[in-house]
Amino acid sequence: MTKIVYASKNGSTKRYAKQMAKTLGFELVEYREYDGEKADVIYFGAVYNAKVLGLDEFLSHHQDKIGKLHLVTVGLLDTAIKSNELEYARMLNDIKLRHEIEFDHHHLQGAIDYAKLSFIDKLFIRQRLNHSNNPSYKLAFSLTFNKWVDYTNYEDLALIIASVAV
Numbered sequence: 001m002t003k004i005v006y007a008s009k010n011g012s013t014k015r016y017a018k019q020m021a022k023t024l025g026f027e028l029v030e031y032r033e034y035d036g037e038k039a040d041v042i043y044f045g046a047v048y049n050a051k052v053l054g055l056d057e058f059l060s061h062h063q064d065k066i067g068k069l070h071l072v073t074v075g076l077l078d079t080a081i082k083s084n085e086l087e088y089a090r091m092l093n094d095i096k097l098r099h100e101i102e103f104d105h106h107h108l109q110g111a112i113d114y115a116k117l118s119f120i121d122k123l124f125i126r127q128r129l130n131h132s133n134n135p136s137y138k139l140a141f142s143l144t145f146n147k148w149v150d151y152t153n154y155e156d157l158a159l160i161i162a163s164v165a166v
């Protein structure tokens, strides 16, 4: 059995997860509602501040009951760009070491609606814009600063669906 688990703050990750669940006919569950039943898991996690939302909490509660884990991250960064790929590689490696777990990884670009962000999130973006040493990160956030931008791409999702469904 495979379940789709998602962690989303502003909805874009949830939309991708919902679409995959609908296409494959898998159960969809928010990470805090997971019932702990033994299953393979496709975890859709939004990336905030170079961390996968909810994943540490989810794994610390349920890791022993997970068969195979597929991780799908959703973020603003395009991981086809080398410096972004490296930033993601560091993040994924940390997760593997921290939890002693193996998983395959796919990435999708999400969306941002600046007007709807919390005060803290806006503050974080300002701080990273000023201090990040990754120029692509700065570019991604300056292009979306004060705007509503949606990079959602369901064709990329279809490729992931095809690869996890085999």
Ligand SMILES: Cc1cc2nc3c(=O)[nH]c(=O)nc-3n(C[C@H](O)[C@H](O)[C@H](O)COP(=O)(O)O)c2cc1C
Pocket (backbone or CB within 6 Å): 007, 008, 009, 010, 011, 012, 013, 014, 046, 047, 048, 049, 050, 051, 074, 075, 076, 077, 109, 110, 111, 112, 117, 120, 121, 122, 124, 125
């Ligand atoms: C405060 C803040 C920090 C973010 N940090 C990252 C990041 O480190 N890497 C990244 O790729 N995207 C980052 N993003 C972009 C989000 O991952 C993106 O907007 C994603 O689609 C959000 O998913 P959600 O709508 O499901 O919450 C950040 C967004 C905000 C508002």
